[in-house]
Amino acid sequence: MLYDIVSDALVQLQCGAGNVVSSATTNRSGVFSIVLDTLQFILSSLLTNCNLVVNTPLSNCNSKLPSVGGLLSSLQFIGNTLLSLLNVANIVPSGFQFLDG
Template sequence: MALSIADATTVTASINGTLFCTVNGSLGVNGSATPVFPNALVQLQCGGGNTVVASATTNSAGMFAINLNFNILGPSPVTLANLLGGRCRLRVATPLVSCNSTLPPGNLVSAPLRLIVTASNGLIIIFRFGTTGFTLTASN
């Protein structure tokens, strides 16, 4: 018997990715050698006011992981509807010039979430997200 979201009591959401030190935070053209962006603060923002609900710092390889656990029936600052409905995004709060002084000052990068896979484990539904690619945004 398949478990539905309505039957689950706990939701686990995992958001993983790699941040590169480029004008758009993504891998270089044709997979060319691209430096990573270590020690960058990556924030998960959700809702109309872009409230920061979780954050992580990239490691020396530019990788980050944000893990969330919340009860589907209880109040939570992050909701399944926001995660699945495109109302959450990743925003890198560390300015680009921190990894490369030739990149545009006063700009940040952000990315929408992309659902990669779902799974269930008892009464837990697991969602794994990545990004659709980072883009340059204004710092405000």
């Protein structure tokens, strides 16, 4: 089952052995944005060695969901956006799944 993220959830980008490299908090619509320096992160490495993790108790979002556990998603490249002289890689979650606590 895939899950949507709700407002005020902390989303962490974790790479390697669970190292948090960046984080963001979702807005009222559950949307978030994480910006990374391309000199520090190679796209292929992000797609194969990193995941998005939401540890906010799911019961905070929906009382029918468990209070222990979180959400996990791999990453998916969906294209580039040219902003002036910058070429921005657009990466999205491939789908959040429940992760037992």
